[in-house]
Amino acid sequence: MSTFYTVLSWLLVFGYWLLIASVTLRILMKRRTVPSAMAWLLIIYILPLVGIIAYLSFGELHLGKRRAERARTMWPSTAKWLNDLKSCHQIFSHDNSDVARALFQLCEKRQGVAGVKGNQLQLLTSTDDTLQALIRDIQLARHHIEMVFYIWQPGGLADEVAESLMAAARRGVQCRLMLDSAGSVQFFRSPWATMMRNAGIEVVESLKVSLLRVFLRRMDLRQHRKVVLIDNYIAYTGSMNLVDPRYFKQDAGVGQWVDLMARMEGPVATTMGIIYACDWEIETGKRILPPSPDGNIMPFEQESGHTIQVIASGPGFPEDLIHQALLTAVYAAREQLIMTTPYFVPSDDLLHAICTAAQRGVDVSIIVPRHNDSMLVGWASRAFFAELLEAGVKIYQFEEGLLHTKSVLVDGQLSLVGTVNLDMRSLWLNFEITLVIDDDGFGGDLARVQDDYIARSRLLDGKRWSRRAYWQRIVERLFYFFSPLL
Known part of the structure; x- marks a missing residue:
């Protein structure tokens, strides 16, 4: 024995x-x-x-066997759709500014389509304005409404959006709603999911969280996009989840979340529609390719319309593209670079690019919230401050809530707005979306928003920062050690 x-x-x-x-x-x-x-x-x-x-x-990017197979099989039809879209020559732009040219060329090479022109674009900086505009557009919808959000939390104006969406479904509008399982857990525990399905809305719980699937798919892979598409013509995206901040995370101790959304009209809705179609097919197996734009989809003259490129990232989409895009944008800066993000845990390459920009004379500013809802990311981000400050980067700590806006502005001309945080999770893991806009008019609008953020922030003093307590440095380095995993 x-x-x-x-x-x-x-x-x-x-x-x-x-x-x-x-x-x-x-x-x-x-x-x-x-x-x-x-x-x-x-x-x-x-x-x-x-x-x-x-x-x-x-540790590894497992989409799951079934979703991975769907992602593989959908690309022939998607590629054909993109090829057919290219026949609509009038919607594409190949004339970009000097600061934007390299980034637009990168996106066209890797995604297969150029930026689209003739779009109307409006920045929405108030949650109330955004949700009220969305309700109006839903009430006027005639054919299709498609949404994807990381978080939908019931309460306040979010319930009014839900009511208007159900009313649209009852009058015959095809409504599809895809929500992340982890982010929208309170929604799926509420009566709203059943109520919407009973009204005729297709509600999909994306990337379900389950212990039974823990070794079959990476559980922290999240559907982080925020997109609304209406009638293949109106589109929304940006940093805002479908929440009323007065009812959202009130016990987190960081104040109300501050977001930015873009409302668009024009052919950009079609290019965003193919991204939604891919997400829908990966999750459900159903193919819903959007119609190609017709000849009347460009009511705005080229001179007054915006040129927009859409970048989609995540499993099944061009690998590393959003990281490449950010690096390209930073290296294109000649005069000024302003970045806003709630979570700042950059890759070594991105950190080096930002510091190099400041060292070669670019006026670089980074705006982050002073108080963060993620303790891990909050401490890890501080481990980068000393190097940034030494390089000449100005770090502003936003004091009036949790600044959740994700934006980059280069030389007042090239803008990046979307769902991507400057952290490892957004750069390498999640399903994300970013708009790239080459337009000094829109750049001016974004600059005014960022200036408002700066006015409500405190500039971090390099000398005071160098005198912070030793125990804080130890905690920063400890969480910095885990930064590649955050």
């Missing part, structure tokens, strides 16, 4: 080390950044069982 237990114990030890060795080999064979690989290896060696479970759950 003692021999049996001896053999069994040796087999267990051998299996244990074989498991560690196999996971180590798996980490090394995956093409990833050295800091990320080292972080995972250290976690696995310090806390082997916890580390292995964490890595198998969150």
Whole structure:
């Protein structure tokens, strides 16, 4: 009997080390950044069982076998649709400003379509204005309403949007609503999901969170886009979830969330529609390719319309494109670079690009919230401040709520607005969307919004920051160690 237990114990030890060795080999064979690989290896060696479970759950980008197959099979029809769209020559622009040219060329090369022109574009900086405008557009919809949001939380004006959406479905408008399972957990626990389905709305819970799927799909992969499409003509996107901030995270201690949304009319709704169609097919298996734009879709003259390129990121979409786009935009800056983000945990390449821009004379400003709803990201972001300040970057800490706007403005001409945070999760993992606008008029509008944020912020003093408590530096470095995993 003692021999049996001896053999069994040796087999267990051998299996244990074989498991560690196999996971180590798996980490090394995956093409990833050295800091990320080292972080995972250290976690696995310090806390082997916890580390292995964490890595198998969150260490690789598993879309799931079924979704991955759908993503693979949808591309032939999507590519054909994009090719047919190119025959609508009148909607595409190939004339960009010097600061925007390289970025638009990158996006066209990697996504297959150029930026589209002749769009009307309006910035909405108030949640009330955004939701009221959305309600009006829903009430006027005639054919289709399609939405995707990371968070839909009942309460306040969000309920009025829900009521108007159900009324549209009852009068015969085809309504589709896709919400992230984790972000919209309160919505799916409320009566609203059943009420909407009973009204005729197709409601889809995207990327369901379940312990049964923990090793089959990466559980922290999230549908982070915020998009509304109406009649293949009106589109919304930006940083705002479908929430009324007066009813949202009131106990978080960070104040109301401050967001920015863009409302658009024109052919950009069609290019955003193909992104929605891909998301819908990956999640449901159903194909809903949007109609191609007709000849009357450009009511705005080229001189008064905006040129917009749409960048989609996430599994199944061009890999690393949003990261490349941000790097290209930062390196294109010659005079001024302003960035706003609630979560600032950049890659080494992006951090280097920002610091280099400041060191070569660009006026660089980063606006972040002073108080963050994520303790991990809040501390990790501070680990980058010293290097940024030393390079000459101005860091503003927004004091009137949680600044949730994600925006980049380059030389007052090139704007990036959307759902992408300047952190690892947005850059490498989640389903995200960003608008790229080449227009000094829109740039001026965005600059006024950013100036308002700066007026409500406190400029971080480099000398005072260098004298912060030693324990704070230790905590910053501790969370910085986990930054490749955030």
